Amino acid sequence: MxxxxxxxxxxxxxxxxxxxxxxxxxxxxxxxxxxxxxxxxxxxxxxxxxxxxxxxxxxxxETLPVVLDLLDQLHDTRERLHTLSQAVLAQDAEVKAAVLQVLAEAKRTRGS
Missing domain, CATH: 1.10.1660.10 (Multidrug-efflux Transporter Regulator; Chain: A; Domain 2)
Structure with missing residues (x-):
């Protein structure tokens, strides 16, 4: 402190x-x-x-609260994504493959 x-x-x-x-x-x-x-x-x-x-x-x-709120949201989203990634990595190979397949399909659907 x-x-x-x-x-x-x-x-x-x-x-x-x-x-x-x-x-x-x-x-x-x-x-x-x-x-x-x-x-x-x-x-x-x-x-x-x-x-x-x-x-x-x-x-x-006057803009600081808005910018800080957006940065806080971004930080929270990154933490959640990290947690989700760790949870997926902890699964067996079949589950990991299924998650990767869904992600690949979503990416193709978005046209990326």
Missing amino acids: RNLEEVISLVPELHREDLERWIRDALVEAAQEAGHPTFSELQFARVRLICTLRYDMDVEE
Whole structure:
């Protein structure tokens, strides 16, 4: 866990006011430790992502929630696909072959 001061010191372009607003607007989740905000490694990475979007890519403040929601959906979809892939790989050869056949047929149907 990283505290607010540590996050601000590790991300030079980050402004305290921006981070406090992102917490208030629930773009970043901060836990409370002894009455002070703390950030998990995942939330610290999210702060760095938001900084990249906001400061480097000039994504407007009003647009950040939409962009972050889409990125969260993409991340969730990738996790689900990974889980599904692992489940298929754990099956016997007959089941794997059947799944691959259905996927191939779906691909041909889409015209890819």
